[in-house]
Amino acid sequence: MAKKKLTLAQKYHIYTRGLDWEPTYVSKKDIYPYAEYEGIKIKDWNKWEDPFRMTVEAYWKYQAEKDRRFYAILDGFIQNQGHLTLSDARYLNSIKLFIQGVTPLEYMAHRGFAFVARHLPGPGPRTAAFFQSMDELRHTQIEVHAASNFNKYYDGFHSMTHMHDRVWYLSVPKSYFDDAVTAGPFEYITAISFSFEYALTNLLFVPFMSGAAYNGDTPTMTFGFSAQSDESRHMTLGLQVVKFLLEQHEDNVPIIQRWIDKWWWRGYRLTSLVGAMMDYMLPKRVMSWKESFELYIEDQILEGLFRDLERYGIRPPLHMNQSIKEKEFLSHDVYWILFSFTFAAAFHSWIPKEEEMEWLAEKYPRTFNQYYRWRYEKAKEAKTPLPGDRFYYIGLPQLCQVCQIPMGFTNPDDPNNFVQRYVEYEGEIYHFCSDGCKWIFEQEPEKYVQAWLPVHEIYKGNCFAEPPKGPDDVVPQVLKWYNIQTDNFDYFVSEDYKNWKEWHKDMATVVV
Amino acid sequence: MAVQYEIKQKVIEPKRLAFDYLLKRYGNRQASRYEEATVDIQQRENFHYRPTWREGVEIFDVNYSELKLTDYYSFLDPRQFYYYTYNAARAKNYESVDKYFEFCEERGLFEKVSDDWLKVFNRYFIPLRHLEYAGWVLLCGVARFGYGTSITQCAMFNACDKYANAQLITRIGFELPEPDGDIFENAKKTWLEDGIFQPLREYVEKLLTVQDWGEVLIGQNLAIDVFINPLVHIELDNLAVENGVSLFSFFSKYFYDMYKDNMRWTEKLFEVLLADPNYGEKNRKFIESKLSHYAGQISKAIDEFSDVFKMPKKKGDFKIAKENVLKHANEIYGKLGLNVKI
Numbered sequence: 001m002a003k004k005k006l007t008l009a010q011k012y013h014i015y016t017r018g019l020d021w022e023p024t025y026v027s028k029k030d031i032y033p034y035a036e037y038e039g040i041k042i043k044d045w046n047k048w049e050d051p052f053r054m055t056v057e058a059y060w061k062y063q064a065e066k067d068r069r070f071y072a073i074l075d076g077f078i079q080n081q082g083h084l085t086l087s088d089a090r091y092l093n094s095i096k097l098f099i100q101g102v103t104p105l106e107y108m109a110h111r112g113f114a115f116v117a118r119h120l121p122g123p124g125p126r127t128a129a130f131f132q133s134m135d136e137l138r139h140t141q142i143e144v145h146a147a148s149n150f151n152k153y154y155d156g157f158h159s160m161t162h163m164h165d166r167v168w169y170l171s172v173p174k175s176y177f178d179d180a181v182t183a184g185p186f187e188y189i190t191a192i193s194f195s196f197e198y199a200l201t202n203l204l205f206v207p208f209m210s211g212a213a214y215n216g217d218t219p220t221m222t223f224g225f226s227a228q229s230d231e232s233r234h235m236t237l238g239l240q241v242v243k244f245l246l247e248q249h250e251d252n253v254p255i256i257q258r259w260i261d262k263w264w265w266r267g268y269r270l271t272s273l274v275g276a277m278m279d280y281m282l283p284k285r286v287m288s289w290k291e292s293f294e295l296y297i298e299d300q301i302l303e304g305l306f307r308d309l310e311r312y313g314i315r316p317p318l319h320m321n322q323s324i325k326e327k328e329f330l331s332h333d334v335y336w337i338l339f340s341f342t343f344a345a346a347f348h349s350w351i352p353k354e355e356e357m358e359w360l361a362e363k364y365p366r367t368f369n370q371y372y373r374w375r376y377e378k379a380k381e382a383k384t385p386l387p388g389d390r391f392y393y394i395g396l397p398q399l400c401q402v403c404q405i406p407m408g409f410t411n412p413d414d415p416n417n418f419v420q421r422y423v424e425y426e427g428e429i430y431h432f433c434s435d436g437c438k439w440i441f442e443q444e445p446e447k448y449v450q451a452w453l454p455v456h457e458i459y460k461g462n463c464f465a466e467p468p469k470g471p472d473d474v475v476p477q478v479l480k481w482y483n484i485q486t487d488n489f490d491y492f493v494s495e496d497y498k499n500w501k502e503w504h505k506d507m508a509t510v511v512v
Numbered sequence: 513m514a515v516q517y518e519i520k521q522k523v524i525e526p527k528r529l530a531f532d533y534l535l536k537r538y539g540n541r542q543a544s545r546y547e548e549a550t551v552d553i554q555q556r557e558n559f560h561y562r563p564t565w566r567e568g569v570e571i572f573d574v575n576y577s578e579l580k581l582t583d584y585y586s587f588l589d590p591r592q593f594y595y596y597t598y599n600a601a602r603a604k605n606y607e608s609v610d611k612y613f614e615f616c617e618e619r620g621l622f623e624k625v626s627d628d629w630l631k632v633f634n635r636y637f638i639p640l641r642h643l644e645y646a647g648w649v650l651l652c653g654v655a656r657f658g659y660g661t662s663i664t665q666c667a668m669f670n671a672c673d674k675y676a677n678a679q680l681i682t683r684i685g686f687e688l689p690e691p692d693g694d695i696f697e698n699a700k701k702t703w704l705e706d707g708i709f710q711p712l713r714e715y716v717e718k719l720l721t722v723q724d725w726g727e728v729l730i731g732q733n734l735a736i737d738v739f740i741n742p743l744v745h746i747e748l749d750n751l752a753v754e755n756g757v758s759l760f761s762f763f764s765k766y767f768y769d770m771y772k773d774n775m776r777w778t779e780k781l782f783e784v785l786l787a788d789p790n791y792g793e794k795n796r797k798f799i800e801s802k803l804s805h806y807a808g809q810i811s812k813a814i815d816e817f818s819d820v821f822k823m824p825k826k827k828g829d830f831k832i833a834k835e836n837v838l839k840h841a842n843e844i845y846g847k848l849g850l851n852v853k854i
Contacts, residue, residue: 018682018700019644026720026721057676067595067600068596115656118649130648130652141549153524159533161553171560182562182571
């Protein structure tokens with residue numbers, strides 16, 4: 001009998017889902033015990049359409065070749081002391097935020113997708129999740145290797161995993177991913193593959209990678225290019241997952257809608273850190289947060305993606321309008337928070353230079369001069385006992401119970417006030433930065449009361465290297481527990497700045 | 513006389529030689545890329561929420577297994593694989609596979625396999641793709657629930673190898689003639705119904721319901737792999753050659769090399785588990801009791817393969833083959849100092 005002619009799709013089915021079988025010695029539920037409790041109904045896993053057709057052998061070849069190029073460029077950068085040709089050492093503060101905040105999330109995504117690869121009963125999506133798990137490990141390790149060289153010469157890179165588990169502002173990304181991996185396999189894949197990878201990746205990666213290109217950081221830029229083909233696989237997976245779940249059963253629609261509502265706001269709040277970085281921390285700027293939000297979210301996601309999803313009965317995320325209203329405030333609010341608490345952070349901040357303030361005023365004609373410029377002018381005059389000769393907020397902020405960002409978000413309808421919301425639950429009062437975070441809490445209060453809030457934990461006495469000897473010793477003991485060494489305070493009193501000047505004193509092309 | 517030139521470069525003394533947590537572990541020295549990519553990478557503490565899919569556990573939790581280590585990074589991969597070196601090594605390993613396929617196609621060797629032999633091969637070999645696939649699923653679980661990046665990363669790469677094995681068996685299947693209809697449908701039927709596979713399948717399905725990742729590694733890496741690989745890729749392959757079929761020996765060698773490679777990390781891990789200053793004895797009890805169970809089961813399960821040894825031309829001696837397999841297993845267990853009753 002002659003061999004049948006098979007299409008590529010048929011061949012790929014045999015290579016992947018054809019390997020699966022229905023167990024007869026045990027119940028399928030015992031192999032996949034976590035597949036039903038979320039209420040998602042799957043009628044036919046065979047309806048899954050593979051978003052890409054990659055065999056393991058092809059994966060090895062492509063990925064090995066991509067990495068070979070990446071490491072060659074990284075080694076060249078190291079050998080040539082490429083860090084000296086960055087636009088300015090201030091640039092590295094955004095990379096510090098990335099390595100402390102995002103790289104551990106890549107790692108968590110690796111483990112999270114391993115969970116999906118193990119526990120989703122459909123062999124098609126499991127296979128795609130498996131490759132993504134491998135990719136996420138790749139991203140973790142490449143980012144660590146790229147940071148390793150910076151760590152030798154600059155502060156803020158030395159303890160990323162330790163800090164991610166402890167430091168106050170890093171509980172924002174940490175709680176986001178902890179939320180996802182503690183959810184069931186269907187919510188996880190909707191949260192990460194769809195809401196994050198599909199809807200927010202551009203907003204996160206494009207500014208970082210273009211920022212790297214603009215500021216002379218070749219390894220990060222190369223990684224950005226090299227990760228693109230991984231990311232496009234992740235994005236197509238995200239869209240495929242959501243369409244598949246919606247098509248499988250009408251009862252899935254309200255569940256998916258709730259997850260989209262939740263994870264939009266969760267992800268959006270997380271990327272507000274990127275907004276601060278884009279508008280304030282890149283010496284050479286790419287585009288403003290507002291421009292990037294309009295392009296990637298309003299045009300591509302709202303006008304593109306959510307128009308497509310209408311036919312499934314899906315509407316845009318519940319609090320999308322709030323994020324649109326906030327677009328001229330968000331990055332300023334968040335940078336101001338980071339700026340105010342830099343004495344307890346593992347990166348440096350600084351008062352924007354005059355020409356930078358001009359740029360901000362031009363990009364944000366309705367808000368920057370009106371609500372934010374004066375803060376930095378006052379900050380210059382303020383004298384605190386801490387290094388830097390400028391304002392710090394000496395105290396601990398109130399944190400939002402859900403996103404865990406200090407409660408400093410301007411109310412766009414009343415810009416002289418911050419938004420403050422609260423809910424009483426089982427006799428306790430919980431505070432929120434926004435209606436979005438409050439809504440998320442109300443959906444699953446039993447989950448969000450568990451949050452490990454850094455400020456509360458300090459007050460509870462859980463964050464000291466040694467018991468403080470007095471009120472003045474509280475912050476130093478916390479910093480010691482964080483392992484913050486000379487990583488904090490204003491950039492212009494930092495060792496990074498001192499060294500940078502020293503290294504460039506006989507060079508003609510310093511940008512300071 | 514050697515002539516050298518010297519490039520003037522501004523020398524900057526590094527402020528620190530490695531990440532702080534590596535300096536604390538290894539002293540003031542540079543770290544290797546393997547160490548940077550692996551050691552202390554997994555999150556440890558202050559998890560915000562508890563899993564909604566299982567009660568009483570943290571996101572990463574040493575209690576996902578009875579096997580414990582005082583310091584989980586006392587285990588390091590002897591192959592020093594991180595993502596890049598793993599993928600580069602496998603891409604290189606696979607080059608020879610591609611060349612061999614080309615060679616076989618060029619000479620039309622796959623078409624020349626006799627129908628008699630195909631019946632035998634399709635019965636014992638092609639269905640193994642399901643077994644390899646189950647190994648992938650199981651190791652994905654270890655990659656999720658294991659503790660510490662050094663362990664879970666090895667499990668992830670091993671999972672990848674398993675999936676690749678399942679796909680390589682499939683690729684071989686695509687090349688073979690199909691005198692009896694769809695080779696993969698037949699193989700699945702064999703896997704589901706033929707007596708030679710039923711105890712093995714029962715074993716695997718039961719292992720798929722086990723949550724303890726340490727037990728999964730015992731059942732998969734120390735039992736299934738240790739018995740099936742020498743049985744199929746040494747004993748049955750030798751018999752194939754005696755029956756005049758040497759076409760598949762190349763693949764058997766490849767699969768066996770993959771197996772040996774994964775045994776390097778597996779053996780090292782169990783060595784470290786057994787030597788742990790605090791948990792060593794408890795680990796030993798658990799490993800010995802579980803392994804006695806699993807090795808005993810798998811040893812019984814492969815007895816069904818005696819039927820395969822009735823080859824078309826030259827009949828094999830299953831008893832001798834089984835002795836060889838047991839010898840191989842006992843050598844590994846003996847090397848680890850394990851007292852296992854099979």
